[in-house]
Amino acid sequence: MTSPRTDFRAGVRVALPILLGIVPFGMVAGVAAVNAGIPPVGAVAMSVVIFAGASQLAAAELVGRNAPAVVVVFTVLVINLRMMMYSASIAPYFQRESTRWKGALAYLLTDQAYAVSLLRFENDESVSRRWYYLGVGSALWVTWQLATVVGIALGASVPDGWRLEFAVPLVFLAVLVPAVTDRATGVAALVGGSVGVAATGLPFNLGLITAAVVGIAAGLLAEEVA
Amino acid sequence: MATDYGSVTLWLVILAAGVGTFLIRFSFIGLFGLLDDVPAVVERALRFVPAAVLAALVAPQLVVVDGSVALSPANPRLLAGALAALVAWRTEDVLATLVAGMAGLWLLTFAFG
Numbered sequence: 001m002t003s004p005r006t007d008f009r010a011g012v013r014v015a016l017p018i019l020l021g022i023v024p025f026g027m028v029a030g031v032a033a034v035n036a037g038i039p040p041v042g043a044v045a046m047s048v049v050i051f052a053g054a055s056q057l058a059a060a061e062l063v064g065r066n067a068p069a070v071v072v073v074f075t076v077l078v079i080n081l082r083m084m085m086y087s088a089s090i091a092p093y094f095q096r097e098s099t100r101w102k103g104a105l106a107y108l109l110t111d112q113a114y115a116v117s118l119l120r121f122e123n124d125e126s127v128s129r130r131w132y133y134l135g136v137g138s139a140l141w142v143t144w145q146l147a148t149v150v151g152i153a154l155g156a157s158v159p160d161g162w163r164l165e166f167a168v169p170l171v172f173l174a175v176l177v178p179a180v181t182d183r184a185t186g187v188a189a190l191v192g193g194s195v196g197v198a199a200t201g202l203p204f205n206l207g208l209i210t211a212a213v214v215g216i217a218a219g220l221l222a223e224e225v226a
Numbered sequence: 227m228a229t230d231y232g233s234v235t236l237w238l239v240i241l242a243a244g245v246g247t248f249l250i251r252f253s254f255i256g257l258f259g260l261l262d263d264v265p266a267v268v269e270r271a272l273r274f275v276p277a278a279v280l281a282a283l284v285a286p287q288l289v290v291v292d293g294s295v296a297l298s299p300a301n302p303r304l305l306a307g308a309l310a311a312l313v314a315w316r317t318e319d320v321l322a323t324l325v326a327g328m329a330g331l332w333l334l335t336f337a338f339g
Contacts (some may be wrong), residue, residue, distance in 0.1 A: 021320040028324075034314035037228035042236050049244030058283060059243060063229045069239045076243040080250050082275045087265040088254035095258050106252035166303065166331050167324055169287040170310050174323035176280035177314035188274040196282030197289050208282050215270055215278025223270065 004070020014120070018112050019143045022053075026144045028167045029056045030151020031158060035165065036064030040152050044139040045147040051141065052110065054175055055079040057168050058208075071206065078212050086114040093121045093129045101130060108137030111175075183226060188219030302338065306330035 026047075033043035038060060040131025046056055055076040062072045086109055094105055117133045158164050181185050199207030254264065264272070288307035289295055299305060303328075310327030317323070 024321050026326050038236065039233070042233070042240065046240050046243075049240050050247055051244075052247055054280065054283075055243070058238070063231055063236070063239070066230050069231075069235055073242045073314045077246045077250065078275070079279050080247045082272055083247070083250050084253050084339065085264065085272045087251055088269075091254040091258040094255050099256070103252060103335045104256050104270075106255045109255075111250040132263065143287050148229065163328075163331055163335075166287075166306070167328065168322050169284045169303075169307065170327035171320060172280050172309050173307065173327070174314045174318075174320040176277065177274040177311060177323075178283060178318045179280060185274060185277040189277040192278035193285030195280035196285045197295060200290050201293070207286070208279075211282030212275070212279045215282060216274040219274030219278060220271060223327060225317070 002126055002128060004128055006129040007128040010127070011117075011132040011137075012139045013135075014116055015112070015136045015139040018116070019139065022112075022140060022143050023147045024080050024167075025053050025171050027146025027151035027154070028164075028171055029053055029060070030148040030153075031155040031164055032057055032060040032151075032168055033148075034155025036060040036154050038063060043152045043155075044145075044149065050076065051107070051144065052076075052083075054172060057171065061168065071209070078209060082111075083109055083114075086111075087138055090114060090118055090121075093117075094133075095102070097130060105130070105133060105137070108134070108141060110137070110140060111215040113137045113185055130212055157207040184219050187222035188215045191215045191218035293335065302331055302334035305334055 007049035029047065030043060033046060033056070034040065038046070043060075046059065050056055050059070056080055059072050059076050062075060067075075087106065090109070094102055097105065113133065113136045116136050117129075120127060120132060176189065180189050184185055192211050195214045196207060199210050201207070201209065229236075250260050288303050289297065289301075290303070291301055291303070297304065306327050309330040313319075313326035314323040
């Protein structure tokens with residue numbers, strides 16, 4: 001028999017190994033926000049309100065470079081657009097929840113929470129979806145917030161010689177490489193990266209958006225041809 | 227790098243980005259029944275978002291030095307990035323990728339810098 005408590009605990013347990021990877025990522029996000037000149041309260045708020053690592057890093061960087069506010073917001077949304085796919089894919093399992101619950105579950109939706117929960121939902125009819133997912137999601141949430149706070153606390157005291165700002169592209173790289181799963185996604189990455197480099201000089205930091213759009217188009221085209 | 231953002235602008239950015247991100251997450255979970263499936267075209271395009279966007283974020287930071295493209299082995303970020311990419315590919319682990327890339331950068335700047 002499963003109960004909310006055991007399902008919640010099972011969710012927390014399955015999230016544990018993922019937390020190890022979340023900690024350095026969160027710390028980098030905290031350090032990056034502080035280095036960009038964002039005050040600590042703002043940096044914590046970013047983590048709580050947005051709660052999406054890669055987009056937080058991009059936002060910190062763009063704010064640090066004084067990109068227009070609209071560009072910062074737009075960039076965050078473009079980076080997080082992939083979550084619409086997760087939302088659609090997991091929606092049937094949350095169909096019977098109240099709107100309030102759906103809102104809470106949606107807020108906790110991340111790459112990791114989605115991947116782990118969907119795997120369990122597909123293979124196990126008996127688990128309470130709500131509680132299992134809540135276990136996974138809250139473990140990730142708490143760890144992420146704590147790691148960010150540690151990064152914010154460390155931020156100002158990290159010596160320049162450590163070149164910790166290089167950790168930002170490294171984290172992106174760690175997420176990017178597994179996202180390239182076939183030829184078409186490889187083309188999207190190659191074209192996105194090349195246009196990103198070519199467009200670094202564009203005003204208002206529009207290079208990123210341009211590169212994203214061209215990269216996505218190239219991926220679609222490559223898929224078409226294959 | 228220090229921002230000129232005032233606190234009002236900063237809070238507005240955080241709020242708008244947060245609300246927008248929540249709406250993306252909530253979209254299909256919230257509207258299930260009204261909107262059962264992502265339209266096929268949209269789903270196909272979304273598949274390429276992570277690869278294209280992340281590559282566009284990473285590449286300039288590895289390749290562009292002082293505003294110009296530096297594709298030579300003398301660019302430590304490029305080599306350290308290549309090493310990190312290799313580790314990311316073998317391990318799919320954020321921590322291992324970070325350690326490899328940072329260690330690579332430190333060693334290369336120590337050796338040549």
